[in-house]
Amino acid sequence: MPDPATQQLSNPGTASIIAIGSEMLGPARLDTNSLKITAVLEDFGVAVARKSVVGDRLQDLVDEIRYCIGHADILITTGGLGPTEDDLTREALTEAFGLQMEIDQSIIERIEKRFAARGWKMPEVNKRQANVFAGQTTLRNERGTAPGFFLAVQEKNIWVFPGVPHELEWMLETYLTPWLQQKVGLRKRFRRVLKVAGLTESGVEEKLKPYYEAHNHEPLTILASGAQIEIHLQADGTETEAKTAIDEREKELLTIFSDKIYGFDSDTLEAAIGRMLIERKATVSIAESCTGGLLSSRITDVPGSSNYFLGGAVCYTADAKMFLAGVDPALIQQFGEVSEQVAVDLAKGVRRRFHTTYGIGVTGIAGPGGGTEAKPVGTLHIAVADFNHYEHRKLFWPMTRSMFKWFATQSALDLLRLTMLRAATKID
């Protein structure tokens, strides 16, 4: 007896994606929502045949929808569902397919509630968001006021989603993934992402040379952004087949990269560090200068970080370094605020102040001003102290201010990670 799920697999069809909104036709903004949608579709073997961006002109929208429907089995639109007059997705679908619209009173009530929860009155314009297609499925939006829709018209499946990224993400997970599971059957494509810290993109490529040769130059996707490098593995097939293949490759890569790999899939360095601190029942505090609070902010992006992060000092002046983190004024005098000695004293001092297992000290020159010949813009000193040791790194990241801040926090987080990994033994 054939497995019905496998039968459905044979033809998952193709999809077309339309991003709606004139703001994405200017020279400054790209439609990034389509990437999230594509990832979900590809998991189930549905290929994206085309995607487009259209502005807020009704006739353009109507034409685009009709054209797409002629060229794909699944149409997914994002955006144009807001309350304002240039939100025309509802009207375009109505015209493209000759549908009827009606008011859904329950949506008005839900939107009114959302506003009331903030102590506000719902603006009259929001009522437009309660226009739904007669007889079609309204998709409740838990993260915003605009509901989405699912329509089956002319044997095509049409998904209409809001364009706000975190609203869209919730809706993809809540509606599109389960639907694909049901329609297409078992997930077809499997991925795993290995996250690398402490190497550049070309450093990663260099280390991968023997791997490429051993595997006949089988392609491997490497994505680099902001000192975080990801190695993407993927395999198609049943879950067992694909996972076996991926596990095998992963094992090889772990041998190649060893402690440079800090996590997998959607892991962040700050989340990996949080897990390590919890495992060790350890705590951390931070005294940061050039990163201006970003290091503390990244650590506290992790839910539950109040269990191990006790506090931070943003020491933008010599005075603050002394009275917030207890840095010895003589060290500042002798070596300057941006020095190994001050980074180490920041780490030791803040650790004492907060009575934490680890203290992190960061000092450097983010630029664009403030550089000297001896200490140019991009100079960075980071240190991690525990009860009887410290680790220090001098780095040089000559780049824009915001990139410097990010790279500096990445380096500091990685130094804490390596310090924990190697416990009380000196890192070389």
Next chain:
Amino acid sequence: MPDPATQQLSNPGTASIIAIGSEMLGPARLDTNSLKITAVLEDFGVAVARKSVVGDRLQDLVDEIRYCIGHADILITTGGLGPTEDDLTREALTEAFGLQMEIDQSIIERIEKRFAARGWKMPEVNKRQANVFAGQTTLRNERGTAPGFFLAVQEKNIWVFPGVPHELEWMLETYLTPWLQQKVGLRKRFRRVLKVAGLTESGVEEKLKPYYEAHNHEPLTILASGAQIEIHLQADGTETEAKTAIDEREKELLTIFSDKIYGFDSDTLEAAIGRMLIERKATVSIAESCTGGLLSSRITDVPGSSNYFLGGAVCYTADAKMFLAGVDPALIQQFGEVSEQVAVDLAKGVRRRFHTTYGIGVTGIAGPGGGTEAKPVGTLHIAVADFNHYEHRKLFWPMTRSMFKWFATQSALDLLRLTMLRAATKID
């Protein structure tokens, strides 16, 4: 005598952009070439009506080209001009318009030379790149092997460019810009962006109603992301004409929004605050809890912020609130860490510690854990203190942890801005 450039001004037309290549339909890569093309077009007042990404299937390409030609005056394609079998742009144009192709021997010679310069022999496949349209303009590509094309078909102008970004850039500058200059003349598009704080998107819309009515529903682009709302004004014409038109609209909008507008164009709230602090020769320090360092980080994203930001305390525990910001333990005992009293004492305390003009205090519950019935996740207290006054706001942002952090910093920055604007008078 009419100025010929002014005559041409009247109708620069609309454009459609197609990016060709299956690799841009996956979940990891976006077409960024279209942004460069858009910037060139918009400088001359040519609006982009739509843009799309299509894979390497001949029939999809033919259909897409035909569809676009029906919906714009200028069609620009990028990619699909390489030597391999999945480079089908030439074939698609041939089929879409019933053109003829012929071999251009001079192109073969040029490609052979490029290879020879590297000591290589031209692969046979590269000969495909010498197929040109009979009677049309071939665009020599100084940065690569694939030439581009310019075709005038059915009264439409078609530009066919390679997809490699630095090749495309050279071709835009060498061919498209001079053509637009000749065809469209001096006409350019001018923009201005007004930045709004302290209102929701629908709040902005509500306030704009009389404006829309007064201007016959002339479109106005409103962009909202993370509690920052932008109003985009644009006008076409000579610089003087356009600026006069924009200035007039801006004046009306400033009357409508008054102190809700904090800046223009690429301004950020933190940069606007930086300017205000410098004008007032004032300084600021921060004691933040639930925002975990993000408030200090945003302030220090601005180059030169060390001139007015003296330091911050990230007080993730009651202890830290006391010893870093000097909060009265009795207040924590009586009202709890998340309360008006503690927010105000954080602001006053950190101001005293750092001897700054202003102190900011932030305390709240970012979630997902830590909420209670009386103080649910999303509760936020912010305060700004100067030498003899303080301002306090209680807000409620029930959302994801990272969004809460962002909205909270936005609210705190805006409260500092309003405090400075209204000086020592009580804000209502």
